[in-house]
Amino acid sequence: MALARAAARAGCDVAVVAGGDGTINEVVNGLVGTQTALGVLPVGTGNLWAKQLRLHTHTLINPMRLYEAAECLASGTVRSIDVGWVNGHHFLCWAGIGLDAQVTAEMEPRPRYTKRLGVLPYAIAAVLVARDFQGVRARVYLDGAIVRGRVLLILVSNIQQYAGVFDVAREAQMDDGLLDVFVFKGLGFPYIVRHLLRIVSHRCLQDPRVVHRQVRHVEVRTEPTIPVQVDGDPIGTTPVVLKVVPLALRVMVPPGAPQSLFASGLVERLGACYNLPEFGGE
Secondary structure (H helix, E strand, C coil): CHHHHHHHHCCCCEEEEEECHHHHHHHHHHHCCCCCEEEEEECCCCCHHHHHCCCCCCCCCCCCHHHHHHHHHHCCEEEEEEEEEECCEEECCEEEEEHHHHHHHHHCCCCHHHHCCCCHHHHHHHHHHHHHCCCEEEEEEECCEEEEEEEEEEEEECCCCECCCECCCCCCCCCCCCEEEEEEECCCHHHHHHHHHHHHCCCHHHCCCEEEEEECEEEEEEECCCEEEECCEEEEECCEEEEEEEEEEEEEECCCCCHHHCCCCCCECCCCCCCCCEECCC
């Protein structure tokens, strides 16, 4: 974060981060509200931001993809997008409250050797946590309107994909001044399986136990408290207040990024840039 802030103070056009989503989140928190754009070379474990933008991700099998990702960014555009804010911390992709945050809390921080296994440790941990995870009593305020019930997961998303695989927030746009919120209700493992199957089949919004809203302000209170994560990193527990910060971050967008992610057609071409700081990642 400190290096990103230094880049912005130095007047750099772009700060390029080589890392995964957690490292990217740190840089985002240093760049919000500045004119320095975020560029990403994805070399992390999940690379969820890169996958959403259809940016080539580095693998040991195909290391040249990192070069291809750099070429894509250089030929792309710069856009201003929204970011989320939760209890003083900004997020780029999404915040999770409940089940996925419990998995993240048990996984992070991880030893370096486990990162070489990719998402496999997360998948195993998710099954083990889901088996015993019970819904908690929650009050969720969505722009003032209240949703009550036993809740398994609350997802507050700024992008369309979730976990790099599921197109949960299919209507989400990153520059519309709104966050897509999903409240998944239920009591335990059978409900988790039900929600997962409906997400895979793109039918989750037809489920009466799923509440979806596009809002600017969210407040979550639960009994008992449950973990909270942003962009794959744990940040604490409930209660939390979340809100959208409109058009607060400039990002480099590759040509192949889905146009459905953007409400505005306004883009910038990036001119010649010099002394671009690069921050090492995960």
